Amino acid sequence: MAANTSANVDVIIDTGDREIPECPHGPTLLFVRYERGSSSSKFFACSAFRDRKECSFFQWESEKPLEEKKKIRQDINSKQQLKFSHQEAHNRFSKFKDLCSSNRQFCQTCGLFLLPGELEGHKDHRIKSPITEEMMERPTRLFSPLDNNKTFAQYLFSASAVDFTIRTLEDLSFTHIICVGAPRIFEAIELKKDSTVKGLLLDLDHRYQQIYPPDKFCRYNMFNHHFFDGHTSEEVFKQFMSEEEGKRIAMVMDPPFGGMVEALAATYNKISQQWRTLSGKTNTTDLPILWFFPYFMEKRIKECLPNTQMLDYKVDYDNHMLFRGDVKKQGSPVRIFTNLSPESVVLPSSEGYWFCKVCSRYSAKENLHCDVCDCCPSKDGRTYKHCFKCDRCVKPSKQHCDTCKICQLQDHRCGKPLSNGCHICGALDHKRRNCPKQGTNSAKRGAPEYGTSNKWKRKRTK
Numbered sequence: 001m002a003a004n005t006s007a008n009v010d011v012i013i014d015t016g017d018r019e020i021p022e023c024p025h026g027p028t029l030l031f032v033r034y035e036r037g038s039s040s041s042k043f044f045a046c047s048a049f050r051d052r053k054e055c056s057f058f059q060w061e062s063e064k065p066l067e068e069k070k071k072i073r074q075d076i077n078s079k080q081q082l083k084f085s086h087q088e089a090h091n092r093f094s095k096f097k098d099l100c101s102s103n104r105q106f107c108q109t110c111g112l113f114l115l116p117g118e119l120e121g122h123k124d125h126r127i128k129s130p131i132t133e134e135m136m137e138r139p140t141r142l143f144s145p146l147d148n149n150k151t152f153a154q155y156l157f158s159a160s161a162v163d164f165t166i167r168t169l170e171d172l173s174f175t176h177i178i179c180v181g182a183p184r185i186f187e188a189i190e191l192k193k194d195s196t197v198k199g200l201l202l203d204l205d206h207r208y209q210q211i212y213p214p215d216k217f218c219r220y221n222m223f224n225h226h227f228f229d230g231h232t233s234e235e236v237f238k239q240f241m242s243e244e245e246g247k248r249i250a251m252v253m254d255p256p257f258g259g260m261v262e263a264l265a266a267t268y269n270k271i272s273q274q275w276r277t278l279s280g281k282t283n284t285t286d287l288p289i290l291w292f293f294p295y296f297m298e299k300r301i302k303e304c305l306p307n308t309q310m311l312d313y314k315v316d317y318d319n320h321m322l323f324r325g326d327v328k329k330q331g332s333p334v335r336i337f338t339n340l341s342p343e344s345v346v347l348p349s350s351e352g353y354w355f356c357k358v359c360s361r362y363s364a365k366e367n368l369h370c371d372v373c374d375c376c377p378s379k380d381g382r383t384y385k386h387c388f389k390c391d392r393c394v395k396p397s398k399q400h401c402d403t404c405k406i407c408q409l410q411d412h413r414c415g416k417p418l419s420n421g422c423h424i425c426g427a428l429d430h431k432r433r434n435c436p437k438q439g440t441n442s443a444k445r446g447a448p449e450y451g452t453s454n455k456w457k458r459k460r461t462k
């Protein structure tokens with residue numbers, strides 16, 4: 001029988017004492033792909049780039065590469081280094097700033113600030129000039145967002161989302177914000193010259209190396225906690241993460257939404273552990289985090305980080321039709337997952353949020369408290385209603401079907417299973433993570449949202 005190839009790949013976080021091969025983007029991740037009816041196959045692949053055209057690394061888990069192959073790989077890894085080191089890129093930018101605005105040219109195609117005489121090499125590229133001081137202070141506006149690119153998925157917060165985030169952190173007396181994949185938050189912190197809040201940006205996008213010096217920006221891969229500038233960057237990170245008198249650190253993280261929750265949670269756990277060690281915290285304290293992700297990933301995030309809760313705040317973005325509150329009737333599907341007490345995060349009443357005394361947290365305007373469920377149950381921006389037969393609140397689009405004995409969409413076909421069943425054995429009553437046929441491997445697994453996972457269907461090469 002043909003296997004269901006959608007989302008049938010899991011990442012294995014606990015790799016034991018295996019040797020982990022590296023690609024130009026740091027240590028690779030170990031994946032397992034399930035084919036119904038046949039045994040699973042495990043392989044190492046790039047953690048950041050899913051498109052093989054962008055990173056061609058692939059290795060079966062069982063493969064033992066010869067020294068020759070390892071050497072070729074090392075050559076590939078070193079050839080893929082950036083043209084300029086961080087310091088060189090930043091020195092170039094200092095020279096660029098010294099030019100007068102009408103002589104400043106920025107190549108949007110390459111994301112490069114051009115020095116005198118370099119325009120020649122950028123024929124047919126999109127060149128922006130003049131470049132003002134203000135433009136250089138707001139690189140997230142100047143740089144073309146890499147939003148059509150699955151890897152970078154650069155969806156930028158609206159001004160209201162940035163203001164809300166920073167105000168919340170300031171109100172809670174945080175002084176140091178580590179911004180992982182959140183350049184707009186970092187930029188806003190940098191622009192607040194009178195504020196006591198400081199930021200450190202960790203992002204894969206090398207264009208920021210020009211604007212921000214090595215003590216403000218680390219080129220970083222959030223899927224494997226890899227610092228591209230090695231020791232130098234890691235020292236900057238450690239310095240930032242050590243809390244002392246008067247210093248309170250929080251982390252914000254806005255990953256590409258296709259990203260693997262398990263790998264991201266593992267990264268958070270590593271960062272939190274480092275913060276505990278460097279700041280002398282007890283093992284039971286967690287680094288405060290605001291993780292931006294769609295509401296429908298709630299279950300997966302909570303499985304990985306049980307101390308987090310989802311806030312009702314709808315996070316607006318500038319450049320994503322589906323995440324823009326003014327375009328989508330139900331508002332953006334992106335929420336904030338946090339280990340801060342939801343009671344302490346005040347959501348703006350000007351946008352209709354209200355404080356539910358029973359739940360001790362702020363709820364969205366449409367999210368009405370249900371006395372039977374004893375919670376404010378809405379998740380997707382609509383008002384859920386209670387079904388006494390199902391004994392829970394359900395989406396308003398569903399109605400109770402006495403044949404299926406569950407609430408269903410009106411045009412459903414009675415008896416049709418809701419899912420294609422377990423990817424491993426096909427049973428309908430469980431998912432592959434709970435499959436009894438999965439074996440007793442202690443590895444933690446989770447299904448990454450790859451959309452179509454066909455890109456993982458790599459052909460076995462001899």
Ligand SMILES: C[S@@+](CC[C@H](N)C(=O)[O-])C[C@H]1O[C@@H](n2cnc3c(N)ncnc32)[C@H](O)[C@@H]1O
Pocket residue numbers: 047048151152153154155156157180181182183184185202203204205220221222223254255256257
């Ligand atoms: C969804 S956008 C978030 C931007 C954020 N909303 C803002 O306005 O600041 C994802 C961000 O993560 C970065 N990114 C993508 N893949 C990454 C990776 N593997 N490691 C670190 N950063 C990555 C992108 O460059 C981008 O800045």
Ligand SMILES: [Zn+2]
Pocket residue numbers: 023024025026046047048049055056057
């Ligand atoms: Zn790679």
Ligand SMILES: [Zn+2]
Pocket residue numbers: 107108109110111112121122125
């Ligand atoms: Zn160019």
Ligand SMILES: [Zn+2]
Pocket residue numbers: 356357358359360363368369370374375376
């Ligand atoms: Zn409530």
Ligand SMILES: [Zn+2]
Pocket residue numbers: 370371372373374377385386387391392393
């Ligand atoms: Zn209810």
Ligand SMILES: [Zn+2]
Pocket residue numbers: 387388389390391394399400401405406407
């Ligand atoms: Zn029902």
Ligand SMILES: [Zn+2]
Pocket residue numbers: 401402403404405408412413414415
């Ligand atoms: Zn039915």
Ligand SMILES: [Zn+2]
Pocket residue numbers: 422423424425426427430431432434435436437
């Ligand atoms: Zn099963």
